[in-house]
Amino acid sequence: MKVNFFATCLCDTVKAEVAKKTVLLLEQLGCEVIFPEKQGCCGQPSLNSGYIDESKAAMKKTIAAFEANDYPIVCPAGSCAAAVKRYPKYLADEPLWAARAQEVADRLFELTQFIVNQLGTVDLGAKLTGKAVYHPSCSLIRKLNVREEPLALLAHVEGLELLPIQNQETCCGFGGTFSVKMAEISGEMVKEKVAHISEAEPDYLIGADISCLINIGGRINREGKPIKVMHIVDVLMSR
Template sequence: MKVSLFITCLSDALYPRVGEAMVRLLAKYGVSLQFPTVQTCCGQPAFNSGYWKEARESAKTILDAFEDSDFVISPSGSCTGMIHHYPKLFEDDPVMLERANRLQSKSYEFTQFLVQVLGVTDVGAAFPHKVTYHPSCHGSRILGVKDEPLALIQNVKGLELVPLPFAEDCCGFGGTFAVKMADISGAMVTEKVDHVLETEAEVLVGLDMACLLNIAGNLRYRNEPVRVMHLAELLYEGVK
């Protein structure tokens, strides 16, 4: 089967190690990820700001990039969730709508693919640290990704999972929301980090680098030593 990596802008530009971890983990299960270089932004910033014409242009590039893929895997619930909005973008274009529905049906967030498609809940990792988990809004609410990451985390040897108070509260990033309503966004991430610190965890793990970037920035601003990791990074570090 042809499995392609949809790396997303943040991971590509700022956190390439997340993509590397995904590639190396999936290689353990015989999955060789391909990387169509034509891929670009999923169009979410334009879509959320009301610029649907511009969002369609980005979406068309993504549709072309992954036209021949059997599966499309991404480290971001947010960007994978945007693909689920493509049918809305093309609802008046039957040809593009069919392509959008096809891409939606074969696109998976990383943990979804591991658990739902490969049937893997234990990668054989060991990570002897105290960890708390932040469930990103788009992954859990748009994609319904809830049990998959927890199954993977709970099977990591030596890992102590500490519940995050008010875990499902938004971290305050929200893409353009963080720019347009910076004061509210700042208050939200401060509250999120307060709860992270309550857990006394050594590591905060999540599924979306946008959320993790926001939380990590607040932690650094406060000189707090909590390590922030994507789950793919944690799992790969645990099996190396």
């Protein structure tokens, strides 16, 4: 199967290893990975701040970049995938662009969603010994309705024990520009999240959304907690 890889700014600027491992994982699963070179920022930061009109150029560039073929589009960052999924709404006053946006959105999948629902597999032969807490990001569970797919994949990682925590699905406080505009509230939210994670005494914190992992991981680091933060692709590539 041929697939397009949507790298996202998060991978490009701060988590290049997630992008590399995603490509390697897809290839191991039998996919031929195509990288549309005209892709760029999807406009998520400005969209989250309410600058819809100002974001349209970025949206249209992203749409055009992925119209070169009709293959599935795979993205390892839930927040960016969720942003593109909402393009048809943002471009509703331009029917032709809205239709093009819908066509792209229909082909776009978050990584775990693609592996489980499109490739039909949950056991990737991964091995990682230890206890872990999985953080279900707001973008995945609330915007993309991706709740069970990451858990299904993690359940098949040999040696890994998933631990429940209090208020597991509560927001970590990142919320894009929310963490900047409402820094004090955001700070208290991530402190609470880390407190609940720490109570379980895990070896790992695992997530499928880069932005949340950066936020929670930063707090874990500042508190000196011995918890390794891992993107789910890091886990799925562990042997």
